[in-house]
Amino acid sequence: xxxxxxxxxxxxxxxxxxxxxxxxxxxxxxxxxxxNLAYGEVMIVCAYVAFYVNRAGVNVWAAMIAAxxxxxxxxxxxxxxxxxxxxRKGTNLIGMVIxxxxxxxxxxxxxxxxxxxxxxxxxxxxxxxLRWNGLVLTTAQIAxxxxxxxxxxxxxxxxxxTRLGKAxxxxxxxxxxxxxxxxxxxxxxxxxxxxxxxxxGVAGVVAGLNSENFAVASGAAYLITIIAAxxxxxxxxxxxxxxxxxxIGLVTELSAAAIAPxxxxxxxxxxxxLVMVLRPQGLLAxxxxxxxxx
Amino acid sequence: xxxxxxxxxxxxxxxDIIACLALNLQFGVSGIVNFxxxxxxxxxxxxxxxxxxxxxxxxxHFQVYIGGFQLPFPIPWLGxxxxxxxxxxxxxxxxxxxxxxxxxxxxxxxxxxxxxSVITNVRPFLNGAAGIAQVPGPFADQVDQYSESYQLLYxxxxxxxxxxxxxxxxxxxxxxxxxxxxxxxxxxxxxxxIGKNPVQLKMTIFIVGGVIGGLSGAILVGYIAVxxxxxxxxxxxxxxxxxxxxxxxxxxxxxxxxxxxxxxGFFEVTRQLxxxxxxxxxxxxxxxxxxxxxxxxxxxxxxxxxxxxxxPEPRRVFxxxxxxxxxxxxxxx
Numbered sequence: 109x110x111x112x113x114x115x116x117x118x119x120x121x122x123x124x125x126x127x128x129x130x131x132x133x134x135x136x137x138x139x140x141x142x143x144n145l146a147y148g149e150v151m152i153v154c155a156y157v158a159f160y161v162n163r164a165g166v167n168v169w170a171a172m173i174a175a176x177x178x179x180x181x182x183x184x185x186x187x188x189x190x191x192x193x194x195x196r197k198g199t200n201l202i203g204m205v206i207x208x209x210x211x212x213x214x215x216x217x218x219x220x221x222x223x224x225x226x227x228x229x230x231x232x233x234x235x236x237x238l239r240w241n242g243l244v245l246t247t248a249q250i251a252x253x254x255x256x257x258x259x260x261x262x263x264x265x266x267x268x269x270t271r272l273g274k275a276x277x278x279x280x281x282x283x284x285x286x287x288x289x290x291x292x293x294x295x296x297x298x299x300x301x302x303x304x305x306x307x308x309g310v311a312g313v314v315a316g317l318n319s320e321n322f323a324v325a326s327g328a329a330y331l332i333t334i335i336a337a338x339x340x341x342x343x344x345x346x347x348x349x350x351x352x353x354x355x356i357g358l359v360t361e362l363s364a365a366a367i368a369p370x371x372x373x374x375x376x377x378x379x380x381x382l383v384m385v386l387r388p389q390g391l392l393a394x395x396x397x398x399x400x401x402x
Numbered sequence: 403x404x405x406x407x408x409x410x411x412x413x414x415x416x417x418d419i420i421a422c423l424a425l426n427l428q429f430g431v432s433g434i435v436n437f438x439x440x441x442x443x444x445x446x447x448x449x450x451x452x453x454x455x456x457x458x459x460x461x462x463h464f465q466v467y468i469g470g471f472q473l474p475f476p477i478p479w480l481g482x483x484x485x486x487x488x489x490x491x492x493x494x495x496x497x498x499x500x501x502x503x504x505x506x507x508x509x510x511x512x513x514x515x516x517x518x519s520v521i522t523n524v525r526p527f528l529n530g531a532a533g534i535a536q537v538p539g540p541f542a543d544q545v546d547q548y549s550e551s552y553q554l555l556y557x558x559x560x561x562x563x564x565x566x567x568x569x570x571x572x573x574x575x576x577x578x579x580x581x582x583x584x585x586x587x588x589x590x591x592x593x594x595x596i597g598k599n600p601v602q603l604k605m606t607i608f609i610v611g612g613v614i615g616g617l618s619g620a621i622l623v624g625y626i627a628v629x630x631x632x633x634x635x636x637x638x639x640x641x642x643x644x645x646x647x648x649x650x651x652x653x654x655x656x657x658x659x660x661x662x663x664x665x666x667g668f669f670e671v672t673r674q675l676x677x678x679x680x681x682x683x684x685x686x687x688x689x690x691x692x693x694x695x696x697x698x699x700x701x702x703x704x705x706x707x708x709x710x711x712x713x714p715e716p717r718r719v720f721x722x723x724x725x726x727x728x729x730x731x732x733x734x735x
Contacts, residue, residue, distance in 0.1 A: 143508055218691070335512055
C-alpha cells in the first residue's frame with residue numbers, strides 16, 4: 109500500500125510535467141492545425157539551455173525563465189520560417205507531418221554534436237522532505253506541481269477572460285471567419301507559437317528535473333507521452349490535455365509501481381491504442397481525429 | 403573495388419529498393435504515411451533470424467531468444483515476409499479504420515518508438531538491446547559465408563526478389579486496384595461515393611507493404627548476420643521516406659531511383675569523406691549527425707521546391723476525357 113501511495117505522489121508530479129508540455133502541444137494543434145512532432149526536441153533544446161545557465165551558477169528555477177525564452181523564440185522561428193510557409197503553400201496534413209518530423213530530426217542532430225550523447229542533470233537543492241499520510245515529496249517536487257498549477261490557471265485565465273484568448277479560440281474554430289471579423293489571425297498565430305514555445309521550454313526543464321537526468325535521446329519518449337495525453341484529452345483541447353495528462357501521469361506511475369518502470373511508455377501507448385479504438389475523438393473533443401481533413 | 407565491397411553495396415541497394423517499393427505502394431500510391439515501416443522490416447528480420455538460427459542454448463548460451471528452428475532456405479525469407487504481413491493486420495485495424503491521415507501518421511510513429519523500446523527492454527524475447535548475432539544466411543551450412551562465391555550467391559538470391567517485388571508493384575500500380583488506390587489518395591470521399599471501400603483498400607495495401615517490408619528485413623539479416631534495436635530506430639523510416647520523396651511519390655521507377663540516391667548514395671558519400679580536414683579531426687559523432695541533418699534538409703527542400711520528386715508520377719489521362727488543370731491540385735484543405 110505504501111508503495112502505491114508513493115506512486116501516487118510521483119504520478120502527480122509526472123502529471124504536472126506532462127500537463128505543461130501537452131497543453132502547449134495541443135494548443136499548437138488546435139489553433140494552428142499543426143501537429144508539431146519537433147515538440148519533444150524543442151523541449152530538449154530548452155532543457156539544455158537551462159542546463160548551461162544552471163551550470164554557470166544560476167538557480168535552476170531562474171534558468172527555467174531562460175529556457176522559456178529559448179522555447180518561445182525557437183518555436184516562433186520554426187513556424188515563421190518552416191511551418192507557416194508550407195501551410196500557406198497549401199501543403200496537406202500528410203506533408204506537414206513529414207515536414208515537422210524532418211525538423212525534429214534536424215534539431216536533434218544539430219544539438220547532438222554540441223551537447224554529446226551523455227546524460228546531463230541539473231544542480232538543484234531538493235529541499236527538505238515533506239511527509240503527509242505516506243506521501244513523501246521533496247520541496248523541489250512540490251515546486252514542480254505549483255508551477256504546473258499556476259501555468260494551467262494562467263492558460264485558463266488567458267483563454268477565458270482576455271481578448272487575446274478569445275481571438276485564439278476564434279482562430280481555432282474558424283480561421284477564415286476570424287480573419288473576416290477583423291481578428292489579425294497572423295499575429296494571433298505568432299503569439300500562440302511564442303506562448304506554447306515558452307510552455308515547451310518550461311516543460312523541458314521540469315521534465316529534466318523530474319527524471320533526474322536527460323539526453324538528446326529523451327525527446328522521442330517525451331513526445332510519445334505528450335501525444336498520448338493530448339490525444340486522450342481530445343487533440344486541440346487545452347482542458348482535455350490537462351485531464352489527459354492527469355490520467356496518463358497517474359496511470360503510468362501506478363503501473364510502474366505495479367509492474368516495472370521500464371514499461372511506463374508502453375502503458376501510455378496502451379492507453380493511446382484504447383483511445384484510438386474506442387473514442388478516437390478523445391475525451392473532450394467533438395470532432396478531433398474523426399474530422400475530415402481541414 | 404573488391405567482391406566483398408561490391409556484394410555489400412549490391413545487397414544493401416537491393417534491400418533499399420525493395421523497401422522503397424513497398425513504402426511507395428503505401429505512401430506514394432495510397433497516401434498512407436507509414437511511419438512505422440521499419441518495424442515491418444524489423445519483424446521480418448527477427449523472424450528470419452529465429453527461423454534460421456539454432457536454439458539459443460547453442461554457442462554457450464551467450465544470447466537468448468525465442469525459437470531457433472534451424473530451418474533451411476527459403477523458409478526464413480518466406481517466414482519474414484509472412485510475419486510482416488501478419489503484423490500489418492492488427493496495426494492496420496487499429497490505425498487505418500477511423501483516423502484522420504495525420505493521426506494515422508503519429509500513431510504509427512508512436513508504435514515505432516514503443517516497439518523499439520519494448521524489444522530493447524524485454525531481454526528474454528529477442529536478446530534486448532544487444533540484439534541477436536551470428537544469424538546464418540541461406541545455404542550457410544554448404545557454402546563458406548566468408549568466401550567470395552558466397553557474395554555472388556547472395557546477390558544471385560537477392561536480385562530475383564527485387565525483380566519479383568518490382569513486378570508485383572508495377573502490376574498493382576497499373577491495375578484497376580491501383581487506380582482505386584490513387585482515387586482514394588486524391589479524394590477519399592469521392593472514391594467512397596463511387597463505391598470504393600477505403601478501409602478495404604488501405605488494409606490490403608498495408609498488408610502487401612508489410613509482406614514486402616518483412617521480406618526486405620529477412621534478406622538484410624541473412625547478409626549482415628546481426629539485428630539489434632539500434633538498427634531500426636524510427637529515423638531509419640525517415641530515410642526511406644526521403645528516398646521516396648526524392649525519387650518521386652507514386653512512381654515505382656522513382657522509388658528505385660530514390661533508393662539508389664538517398665540510402666545507398668549517403669552510404670557511399672560518407673565513406674568517401676576524408677578522415678580529417680587539415681589538422682582538424684571531426685568529433686566521431688559529427689558526421690553521422692550531419693548526415694541526419696542533410697536527410698532532413700533533403701526532405702524539406704524537395705517538399706518545397708520539387709514535391710513531385712525527380713521522376714514524377716505520370717499523369718494518367720484517359721483518351722477523350724476532358725482536361726481539367728485544377729483536378730491535379732489534390733484535396734488540400
